[in-house]
Amino acid sequence: MMAADTIHKMIIFGFIFPFYAIDSLKILHSSIPQMIDATNLSSSTAITLDCSYSYDSGDIKLVIRWFHNDSPEPVYQWIPESNIRYVSELIRPYFDHNFTINNDNYSKYRALRLNLLQPQRLSQIQLLSGNYTCVISSIANQDSRQIQLIIYVPPRLFEFHFIELSANHIALECLIENVYPEPQMLLLFSKQNHHSNYLELLSSSINITQNENCLNWNNKMTDDSCQSLLYNASIQHSIDSILTAGTIYECRIKLRGTYYVRKKRIKIIFPTNYDDDRMKSTNLIRMSNGDNNNNRLSLLFLHFKLLLLIIIIVIL
Known part of the structure; x- marks a missing residue:
């Protein structure tokens, strides 16, 4: 009588050999x-x-x-x-x-x-x-x-600035246009002498919309119908009446699933008290620093009651 192990080998070889190398x-x-x-x-x-x-x-x-x-x-x-x-x-x-x-x-x-x-x-x-x-x-x-x-797709437009919400109310605003995939945005701040420690402005809320138009390779809108996958996003945060010298505000954007990160910062050089009467007749200037990673310096002069506020915008 043939040994059991021999029969087993013959069956594997003769009938289900493909499963031999499972x-x-x-x-x-x-x-x-x-x-x-x-x-x-x-x-x-x-x-x-x-x-x-x-x-x-x-x-x-x-x-x-x-x-x-x-x-x-x-x-x-x-x-x-x-x-x-x-x-x-x-x-x-x-x-x-x-x-x-x-x-x-x-x-x-x-x-x-x-x-x-x-x-x-x-x-x-x-x-x-x-x-x-x-x-x-x-x-x-x-x-x-x-x-x-x-x-x-990195942002076609990336801006970070102060805006006037009302006659006596200002806010930080960060906005980006034409990015993919869906962006994440954070507003952070660092107090004087603590610039290595940034904290999130938790009351900020992000608004994300999908672009209704498509871009060609020159970053121009095209009239052709297509499935746009690009996003626009903005985030705001109300600012108290006192801006403290040395405070740095930062807008940080990320693209989900990538290592892409960009930042812009605003540094308060002089302290100031917010002047309601002055601000009613003063237009805040929107700052646009292009869409590159080179450091640029921009000065924004706002009329206040006591001191001149100088805001330096630094692109990292």
Whole structure:
């Protein structure tokens, strides 16, 4: 009578051999999250989304698929045995059909290589943002890994200034226009001699709206109908009647899911008492310092009862 272990080996070899290597198909490495500035693309800008995997002879009917966000249909599929590839409409304008990750017949076309040429509108390439899931499967096994790609748009306009809400009421206002993804905004302050410790102005509230228009690559509005993904946002905070010398106010913006952070600061040089009568006849000047990261110095002269208030706006 044949030994039990021998029978077991024969059954595996003769009938379900593909399951012999049930742990062989495995994703080893994947691309790190990628963040791309949509306004700083060139003809040479390209990204590679890759999942490297191990496999052996038991992994027959190998299929490599990539999915975008929650879509049930793959944006890319490759079957090595037949060398058939499918590329969806979403990535087709950017997909590099000639790119190979290596010379192995069962992994050379596994990666997505996207050449991010500038389309007519920002919204076209923003649609590429999201989570990409690579799924490697065979009859015996399957493994998957998710990679995040964010194509962000920095603010076209970024302003931080004082505004007059009424005849005897002023406030700090920070506003940004045409950003993606959805922004986060904070108003903070630091008192004199405590400039390393910034505290949030908790009574501030942010107002976020989605832009109804689309931008082309020159940051101009386009009349063509399109799906705008850009956001505008503003935040305000009422200021008490006394502005203390040495206090620094800061507006800090972040773009969700990215490392993008920008700041603007206002420093109070001289203390002052708010003068109701004077302020009724005084127009506060809105400060605009462009949309770059160079430090600039702007002076805003406001008429007060006792002292001249000098506000220095510093862009970090």
